[in-house]
Each structure stands twice: as C-alpha cells, then as structure tokens.
Amino acid sequence: MRVLASAPAKIILFGEHSVVYGKPAIAAAIDLRTYVRAEFNKNGRIRIEAKDIRTPGLTVSFSEDQIYFETDYGRAAEVLSYVREAINLVMEEADKQKGVTVSITSQIPVGAGLGSSAAVAVATIGAVSKLLNLELSNAEIAKLGHKVELLVQGASSGIDPTVSAVGGFLYYQNGSFESLPVVELPIVVGYTGSSGSTKELVAKVRKSFDEMPEIIDPILNSMGKVVEKAKEIILAEYDKEIKFELLGRLMNINHGLLDALGVSTKSLSDLVYASREAGALGAKITGAGGGGCMYALAPEKQSEVATAIKIAGGMPMITKISKEGLRIEEVEK
Ligand SMILES: Nc1ncnc2c1ncn2[C@@H]1O[C@H](COP(=O)(O)OP(=O)(O)O)[C@@H](O)[C@H]1O
Numbered sequence: 001m002r003v004l005a006s007a008p009a010k011i012i013l014f015g016e017h018s019v020v021y022g023k024p025a026i027a028a029a030i031d032l033r034t035y036v037r038a039e040f041n042k043n044g045r046i047r048i049e050a051k052d053i054r055t056p057g058l059t060v061s062f063s064e065d066q067i068y069f070e071t072d073y074g075r076a077a078e079v080l081s082y083v084r085e086a087i088n089l090v091m092e093e094a095d096k097q098k099g100v101t102v103s104i105t106s107q108i109p110v111g112a113g114l115g116s117s118a119a120v121a122v123a124t125i126g127a128v129s130k131l132l133n134l135e136l137s138n139a140e141i142a143k144l145g146h147k148v149e150l151l152v153q154g155a156s157s158g159i160d161p162t163v164s165a166v167g168g169f170l171y172y173q174n175g176s177f178e179s180l181p182v183v184e185l186p187i188v189v190g191y192t193g194s195s196g197s198t199k200e201l202v203a204k205v206r207k208s209f210d211e212m213p214e215i216i217d218p219i220l221n222s223m224g225k226v227v228e229k230a231k232e233i234i235l236a237e238y239d240k241e242i243k244f245e246l247l248g249r250l251m252n253i254n255h256g257l258l259d260a261l262g263v264s265t266k267s268l269s270d271l272v273y274a275s276r277e278a279g280a281l282g283a284k285i286t287g288a289g290g291g292g293c294m295y296a297l298a299p300e301k302q303s304e305v306a307t308a309i310k311i312a313g314g315m316p317m318i319t320k321i322s323k324e325g326l327r328i329e330e331v332e333k
Pocket residue numbers: 034050051052053078079080081082083104105106109110111112113114115116117118120196197198199287288
C-alpha cells in the first residue's frame with residue numbers, strides 16, 4: 001500500500017512570537033505545498049528520502065589525486081528531525097512498529113517563515129497514519145504536529161501545524177482556533193533568499209524576555225492587542241478600502257514591534273520599506289524572521305510592489321489563501 005498526502009504553507013498575518021506567550025494570532029494557509037509519500041518496506045527500517053533539502057555540515061577537501069568528504073552526521077540527522085518525530089508519534093499512536101519509507105518533495109522554501117516545518121510534519125503524519133489505518137481527524141493531526149514542533153524546537157505555539165492541517169483563515173490562541181471568513185487579501189510575499197531557524201529565533205526572544213521582562217512583556221501585550229484589533233476589523237462590515245487601510249496600519253505597527261524584539265534583519269526591513277514606498281498599505285515580517293519572508297498588503301498595487309521587492313533584492317511571490325489543509329492525494333492498495 002502507498003499513500004500520498006500534502007499539506008500547505010502558511011503566512012502569519014499578525015501575532016508571530018507573541019503567540020508563543022499565549023497571545024492570539026491570525027494566520028492563513030497558502031497555495032504552496034509539501035508532498036509526502038509513505039509506503040511499507042521489507043527491511044523493517046524507517047527510511048526518509050528528503051529530495052529537496054540541503055544537507056548542512058558537508059566539508060570536502062581535495063589533494064591532487066584524492067578527495068575527502070567529512071560530513072557532520074549529527075547536523076545532517078537534525079535536519080530530518082521533524083520527519084522522524086512525526087513518524088515516531090504516529091507509530092506510538094497506532095501501537096505498531098513497521099518498516100516505512102517516507103519520501104518528501106516540497107514547494108515551500110525552508111526556514112523562510114512560511115511554515116515548512118509544520119507542513120512537512122503534518123503531511124508526514126497524514127500519510128503515515130493513513131498507511132497504518134489510523135483514523136485521525138485534521139484537528140488530531142494538528143495536535144500531533146504541535147507535539148512534533150515542541151519536541152524539535154523546545155517551544156512552539158502550535159499555530160503553524162494547526163493552520164497547515166485545517167487550512168483557511170484562522171484566529172488561534174493556546175491550542176484553540178476559530179475559522180474566520182476567507183477575505184481575499186491582495187498580498188505579495190517577499191522572500192529575502194536567506195533563512196532563519198525558528199528554534200533559534202524563539203530562543204532569542206525567550207532570552208530577552210527572561211533578561212528584561214519589564215520591557216519585553218509590554219511589547220508582547222501590544223502585539224496581542226494588535227491581533228484583537230485586526231480580528232475586529234476583519235469581522236466588521238466596513239468597505240474593503242477602509243478595512244485594508246486599517247489592517248495595513250496594524251501590519252506596520254506589528255512589524256515595528258517585531259523589530260523591537262530583534263527578529264528583523266536589514267534585508268527584511270529593506271523589503272518592508274520598499275513595499276510601503278511602492279504603495280503597499282502595510283508590510284511586515286511573516287513567521288519567525290531572522291531572514292525568510294515579509295508580506296505586503298497592496299490592493300491594486302500588487303505588481304508595483306512585486307517589482308519594488310525585486311529591485312530591493314528580494315523574490316516576490318503572489319500567493320492565494322488555500323481553503324484546504326491536509327489532503328490525501330492518492331491511496332494505492
Ligand atoms: N522538505 C523538507 N524535508 C525535510 N525536512 C524539512 C523540509 N522542509 C522543512 N523541513 C524541516 O523544517 C526545518 C525548518 O523549519 P523552521 O526553522 O521552523 O522554518 P520554517 O518552518 O519557517 O520553514 C528544516 O531545517 C527541516 O528540519
């Protein structure tokens with residue numbers, strides 16, 4: 001038997017980082033996907049084929065007639081830890097230990113703030129649980145995906161695995177979520193081309209919080225307030241124009257607060273300011289930061305903003321909200 005599952009990337013519209021501290025956040029699944037194929041094998045081992053992930057820690061030395069490869073196997077294995085933990089949790093849940101081969105292909109840039117870690121965990125849990133005949137709802141898969149992120153990162157709010165498993169547009173807080181009506185947002189995502197590790201960025205914010213709680217706590221509280229206000233605006237019966245203008249202003253405030261937390265970089269802020277100058281109503285980091293992506297809200301200005309992002313050295317992506325979360329694509333008996 002073979003199963004192919006897929007799960008989407010996401011953007012966090014408002015509230016990354018503060019969501020780890022129990023504040024609310026708003027996120028949407030987008031139309032970039034990770035595909036995971038799972039099948040039984042005969043050797044009884046877990047085999048992971050990660051087809052498009054770079055292996056860190058490879059050093060090669062040459063002399064005239066010889067070539068030496070020195071691989072840091074610890075770092076290479078660490079890269080696959082989201083997939084390994086996802087497989088282990090499903091096997092524990094099913095109370096079965098079987099030889100399974102998992103093969104991954106992905107459209108989502110890694111470490112870019114678009115939730116590649118959650119998408120790979122959710123798609124793996126979806127494919128392997130189906131293979132083992134374990135009937136799990138998408139909400140249960142989201143919970144297992146959250147466990148994977150906690151095991152690998154040490155801290156995780158759970159918003160990414162939830163939005164990847166459930167899809168659509170979500171308001172999330174402390175493990176509970178509410179689906180919001182899908183507003184067609186005219187956004188442009190800008191990718192700096194560099195990456196940031198969520199585990200390291202979340203730890204960096206935690207360190208600041210522990211060292212200067214009297215300064216960091218009010219910033220996190222303000223972020224929570226920005227999210228509440230954004231939800232109010234999304235649900236209000238305003239004209240689109242007013243809605244976008246107000247949401248844009250909140251995005252700019254949220255970006256400033258993220259910068260104050262120390263998770264922006266020069267390239268991210270360059271893309272943010274270039275977008276605003278090209279007519280975006282708002283622009284901010286999306287995801288953990290430290291590199292990766294920002295997004296801009298640019299009604300009727302999407303192509304101007306995309307060009308400005310390109311000129312500022314980034315890669316623009318025009319994406320749509322994906323209503324669907326985890327999807328079982330194929331089951332071959
Ligand atoms: N296609 C993939 N195959 C295997 N592991 C992946 C894949 N995509 C992402 N990952 C895992 O997720 C990690 C990146 O997660 P993270 O730092 O949270 O950034 P983000 O979720 O924003 O992309 C990678 O280092 C790797 O461990």
